[in-house]
Structures are given as structure tokens and as C-alpha cells.
Amino acid sequence: MSDLAIQYQKIQNQIQAIQDECGRSAPTLIAVSKSQSFESILELYELGQRDFGENYAQELIEKDEKLKARGILDLRWHFIGHLQTNKVKSVLPRIYSIHTVSSSKLAQEIVRRVSLIQPPLEKLPIFVEVNLHRESSKSGVTPEEVISFVENHSQYPQLNILGLMCVPDPDQDTTEAFRSLAKLELQCRPFTQGQLSMGMSSDFQVALRCGSTHIRLGTILFGRRNY
Secondary structure (H helix, E strand, C coil), X not given: CCHHHHHHHHHHHHHHHHHHHHCCCCCEEEEECCCCCHHHHHHHXXXXXXXXXXXXXXXXXXXXXXXXXXXXXXXXXEECCCCCHHHHHHHHHHCCEEXXXXXXXXXXXXXXXXXXXXXXXXXEEEEEEECCCCCCCCCCECCCCHHHHHHHHCCCCCEEEEEEECCCCCCCCHHHHHHHHXXXXXXXXXXXXXXXXXXXXXXXXXXXXXCCCEEEECHHHHCCCXX
């Protein structure tokens, strides 16, 4: 077995152990393939991985084209980076979900573009990004605004608001951050569906114990990125 295959199985075992410990359903493991080689993506796909995450529109488009040229049509792309409104048009036909809807301006551009796609696109699954610690370097809706934001944007039939997403400040208590996001998501019901996109390579086990349904793993899975 390759190093990637061994690490993939190790992570699967860790996830299963937490499922057994906490009695939780299986989460969606998103393999963050930013700056990773096409060969590594292909190997993970052949091991059964279907959900992949990308941060940049152009990189996603290039990888998607190469995969489709190989006849791979069932890979699910999750956009997990900061999405500029002028990139929405190019990525929408290729993605399964967006985890970083961080403003009304972006949400409305997504709605507009979804409406124009032919053949018509069904509701687009999204997560609302929450800036839990109000960091100036990060995008996202503040905790105080998120409930009204979700309710206001749930009126759009083009959007399927699954839940909330966050990237906590590493200097803060990660467990408390994840618990806070879970509490906020509960307060957003019935306009959300109980989904939480939280947890990366350094903290995914904590996130799973706090109720995460979607974990985003890059370095721990692929190893160091090839910038």
C-alpha cells in the first residue's frame, strides 16, 4: 500500500472509533486537494473517496477538466475557500456545494447565477460561514447576525442551507468554538438542516466529538502541499 492509502485508512479508522464512542452518524470526509497533485487525487478517488475540497476557482476548474477527460464524472467538489462574486459563474456548474457563503452580496450572486444555468440546477447546498471570533483577517457572518442572515436567505428557492461553517481562531479554545457553532446552528432551525462544516487536520477529532458532519482534511491526509 502507498503512504497515502495507509494514511487514508488510518483516518477512516479514527473516524469510526469516534462514531462508536459518541454514537454519531458517519461524517462527510472532504479531502482538501488544494495544491496537491492530480495523481494523488486520482489515487484517493480509486480508493473510494468522492468528496474533495478546493479553495481556488481556477485550480478547481483545471482539476475538474482533467478528471472529466479521464471519464470521472461522479466526484463531488466542495468549494471551501473565499469565493469572489466574479468567480461564481465559472465554478457553479462544477461544484456540489459551497461551504463559505459569507455575505448577502455573495449569496445573491449565487442565486442569480443558479437561476441562469442551463439545464436548470437544483437547489445548491450551502453552508453559511460564521466568523466566530470576529477576526479582521477572515470573512464570515458574525454570531450576532447569523440567525437573521439564515432566515432571510432561506427564502431563496435556489439555496439549500445545510448549516454553518467555521474556521476557529487557533489562539482560542477550539472545543468551545465548535460547541458555540453547534449551538448557533440549533438556533437557526428550521432554516438549517443540522449540518456543521468544522474540523481540519489539527482538530477534526475534537470537531467530530462536538457534532461536526463535514470535516475538511488536507495535510494530515495528503502530507505537505506542493506549492
